[in-house]
Amino acid sequence: MAIIIHRIFTIVFISCFIGFSHPAYGAVSEKAHQTTILLERVYLDGVVGEEEIEQKNMTKEAAISEYNEWRLIAEFDDELIFRTHVDDISPLLKANGYFGVSGEGILSVYEGVPTSQQQKVIQSFFQLDINKLESRQHEKLQHGIRIHSKDQYLALLNFYKPYSH
Numbered sequence: 644m645a646i647i648i649h650r651i652f653t654i655v656f657i658s659c660f661i662g663f664s665h666p667a668y669g670a671v672s673e674k675a676h677q678t679t680i681l682l683e684r685v686y687l688d689g690v691v692g693e694e695e696i697e698q699k700n701m702t703k704e705a706a707i708s709e710y711n712e713w714r715l716i717a718e719f720d721d722e723l724i725f726r727t728h729v730d731d732i733s734p735l736l737k738a739n740g741y742f743g744v745s746g747e748g749i750l751s752v753y754e755g756v757p758t759s760q761q762q763k764v765i766q767s768f769f770q771l772d773i774n775k776l777e778s779r780q781h782e783k784l785q786h787g788i789r790i791h792s793k794d795q796y797l798a799l800l801n802f803y804k805p806y807s808h
Contacts, residue, residue, distance in 0.1 A: 676700050676721075682713065683726040687793065688740070688752055689766040690733035732793050736765065741787035742799050748773050750803050752796075756787040768800065770808035 678701045684692040698706070706723050707715060713725035732740070735754060743757030744750055745764075748771050754763040773781055790796050 678706065679722040680706060680710070681722060681724045682710070683716075683724065685726060685728050686731060686733035686736070687729070688732045688736045688796065690735050692733065730793075732790065732796050736790055736796070737792075740765065740790040740796075742784065742790060742803075743787045744771060744773075744781070744784040748808075750784070750807075752790065753787065757785075758787065768807075769804075771803060771806050772808050775806050 676699065678698045680696040680698055680701075682694040682696065684694075686692070701709075703718065703723060706725075710725045713727045715723060716726045717724040736752065739755055741753045741756055742750065743753050743762075745757075745767075749767050750769055750771050751757070751767045752765045754765055756762070771784075776784075788799060790799070
């Protein structure tokens with residue numbers, strides 16, 4: 644009887660130090676540590692695209708190694724934020740971007756045709772001297788010039804730069 648009590652005491656005593664989560668006792672181990680990785684892509688047109696990734700048991704060092712093409716810009720308890728600059732226009736601009744001119748004469752890029760006051764401005768550049776523009780060029784801007792590529796985006800900016808105020 645003393646031997647049985649001694650064995651029970653030993654098992655209880657050891658389990659307090661080992662913990663009941665030890666695989667020998669068939670229990671599930673603790674929950675894995677979750678880290679949120681936020682990847683920010685900054686495009687030429689100023690649009691910032693974000694991608695959120697949940698990683699289990701990833702250390703800061705492992706994340707920096709995995710995203711070595713990115714720059715770590717911020718870190719919090721369970722979140723790391725990385726940023727990279729993309730030498731291209733954003734998918735948003737490729738899908739529905741237009742150069743236009745605001746009522747105040749500011750050259751801007753719009754999401755959609757810049758025909759209404761409600762149109763969303765993606766990026767504004769500079770004040771145009773409308774009097775220097777040919778009337779045809781001014782009309783094109785008022786109706787919106789569709790943007791299809793980075794090269795076209797840069798060419799249009801360079802074309803209108805001499806007309807800046």
